[in-house]
Amino acid sequence: MLEEILKSIVEMEEEEAVKKAKEYLDGGGDPQKLLEVCRDAMGEVGSRFEKGEYFLSELILGGEIFRQIMEFTLPKLQSGSVKKIGKIVLGTVKEDVHNIGKDIFKVFAEASGFEVIDLGIDTPEEKFVEAVKEHKPDIVGMSCLITAGVTSMKKTVDKLKEAGLRDSVKIIIGGGRVDESVKEFAGADAWADDAAKGVRLCKQLIGVEG
């Protein structure tokens, strides 16, 4: 049954996957195991994306299937029983009000076992600094869509340096307009312009096998 669920998710059979997951739980299945299978499925979707077999639309649909299954699975899990592999403070940088890239990444990061603290859009540098102080994350994730966001990323990294927090976190930047030279310019540790790569790099950054 779990294997069928995994296959349905990976093959983008939305109705089938959700239906089987429900049946599995209704039949007394272990929600913890279901969660793990769903995570594996999302990992496979991500890896197919990175191989060029899947495209953004499959990432989005995969995320939607995952979200639907989690809606009735998470309440059945005992709190604290869900093991987190790391913590990410995430936000779209100052001056940029787009959320799509950040949100797709968030679904995949959570599906991979990260705890994600979402700061929203148009996030001032200070808010990142405060969040790092408060949540002590492993990773800071910054997203942008417009070119103006590139300089906001640099400013945010500078602010983290000023606050003496730069070395306590890994920084990954993501979004449609970032690349290696933006990473260098901003002073980040990694960059990705898709969610699958982003999550894989996050795992690498904290030493978990990608």
Place this chain on the structure above:
Amino acid sequence: MVSNAKELAEKRMARLMAAINLEEPDKVPLAGVGGDIVPAYAGISMYEYCYDVEKAVKATEKFIKDFPCDWPFAASVVGLDGRVFNVAFSEFPDICINLTFITGPMHDALGDKYYRYPGREISPDSSPQFIGGAFMEADEYDKLIADPVKFIAETVLPRACRNLETPRKAMAAMVRLGREISNFNALMGQIVGKMIENGYPAMALGGAYAPLDLIGDFLRGVENLLLDIRRCPEKVKAAAEALVEPIMNYALAHKSIGANLAFIPLHLNEYLSPKLYKEFYWPTLKEVIERLVKEGFKVMVFFEGKHDAHLETILELPKGWGVAYFEKTDVVKAKEVLKGHTCVMGGIPMGLIVGGTPAQIDEYVKNLLEKVKPGGGFILAPGVGTAPRETPLENIKALVEAVEKYG
């Protein structure tokens, strides 16, 4: 030249203001003629005058240059009365003040059934005309009373304007109307520029309306309304009352352009007996005028036709409220009744200008001014401002000269 023009404009303005304030100016101010004669004099068709901004400005400039007066009120506007649109947009001050005159291109944008324009429904040489019509049923008074702006904007206008029939069509029509407002404002800007160059005072004119006229002219049609007054008097009265507020919103919106004179052309006044006038027409008109005066406006009312039967009612208004412009009412009699209370305007029958001779005009003005000049508070003007295109130019000249001589 520039300073001369400025001085001249100031002089003319002082002359007008003195008359409006019931004082004696240096000379009786003259409001000039306008209308079809303006394009005719420039050798362009009425169609060109209504649709070609450049030609209209040139024609206006030529006319006000060659036939000087103190107030070229009638010569400066190329459009027909659009008060139903003022009310429909009375919630939006920036828009409603731009719809007092519906120009030919605005008429095209709206596809309305109220007006006839040269080169469109009528021949290129005809004057633009207001036809009106019935776009509201007798059983709809309650809707009009409940929310006049909503009813007019959402129910009446889609019936009265072909291009507002569906919301989708209305969207495009309104964008076009906006473009034409923009063009009209550019035209008026140019005309005002020419007026200033030629020594005329630039006076921002506001506007209002008699509530009952709005019903007669734009909603029910005059004949239907006259029957309604008999058949459902209470509803008619309530409807006129309901229209006061939106009309006031429209009128007061002119504060933003610095206007302090509001023009109200009357229409049904002549149709009504003193009894009906006092019951259905005057109370709401009076309220509009009084409220405008309270807000610091002077009001200029054009009393169409013969207003003799209702002259005394004007005395109910506060002294110095504004200008009473008469068409066919005997101004000598009016001056007698309103002396020291209301500035009187008018006096020259259009028939005299069209059909008379310079000598007759000279004689007429001499006699008239002897009677109405003393004490001030008088503006000489033709009974209606619109002179037909065949008006003899020497007669217009004679009028200008006669005022110079006897004023």
Place this chain on the structure above:
Amino acid sequence: MKSPEELAKERMRRIEAAVNLEEPDRVPFSGVGGDVIAAYAGITQEEFCFDYKKAKEAIVKFNRDFPCDWTFAAGFVGVGVPPLTYAFADDPDVSATVGMAMFGTIHDITGDVCTRYPGREIESNCSPQFIGGKFMEVEEYDDLIENPVKFIAEVIIPRICRNMNTPRKAMAAMIRLGIEAEKIKSFAMEVGMELAKLGYPSIPITLGYTPLDLIGDGLRDELNLILDLRRYPDKVRKACEALVEPILKVGLALKPLGIKYAFIPLHLNEYLSPELYNEFYWPYLKEVIMGFAKEGIKSFVFFEGRHDAHLETILELPKGWGIAYFEKTDVRKAKEILKGHTCVMGGVPISLIVSGTPEKIDSYVKELLEEVKPGGGYILATSVGIAPKETPVENIKALIEAVEKYGKY
């Protein structure tokens, strides 16, 4: 010293040679624009979006100091509301003025919820941004299919535009739109005249859209649409089909002005697998491009993101159909595939201009041009035209000089 007319002719010839797949005297260069224009003039983004006079002066100053062959990127000032454009598809005279009116003043009039403007929803020095939203329910696909223009005008617009959510407010807003359109028209004419004095050719452009993008950007929101593709494929296909005609009508409304190009910015192309692209996206985009071609208008398509997976489909178009402007697609590879068939545009990552040095830019352009210059049919441009306000001006200068140095044939 060349006269402005001569200079404009020379630049025009250069661009046209590239579009016609020939070798011009030098690789034509389409300059950067965006936030840097306002920053360079010392005005805020808010002023740039709301003050015609300041915007004009900024655009002229920028184009004077940073010359290029084609000021395409420097002409746009803001972001628009796509459905508003298509609400007027049946009224070409209106769509011709309102359709291209992307200015903050228009945003104030519409009160739309799908864009964010500096000094309004966001700080006065932020870029204006399009964020879209969901304005149509799944159940409404049939209405959209039956009469797309009516549905967009009467159902969608009141949902998107706060100032048009009642019939009366809509009428007032439309009048204001018309008044503003006249101001924008004079603004555009004045900018055009000033640019002509600087020797820039006048290249009037109309707008095209891919039907699926119009649904994604303007109606359903892209995420919902991606799910719709799986859940309601027939409806989506029919909706795309229904939108081709209004899209062409709006684009062709500007034809009387003598336009030669239709700009079609793509969005969802990168999101889709070849299978989905060929089913939902490409057939209708192709119809739009062919519709323009039939009227003698070349399409100028911006392929956002990576278009690598769909590159071959471009070959289905007739040779010389227009310009393929690539963002992240490798232009070397694109040039290889499209050589002799399609004019290729792009090549310089905007991040290089933002974060690189003049030396890096020089050597990048040198290497790039060695590969893509031969045979012509190429226009050099940055991956996206919008340069952020902190972009070092020496880098923009370095780009201009590098094209001059290495671009000659």
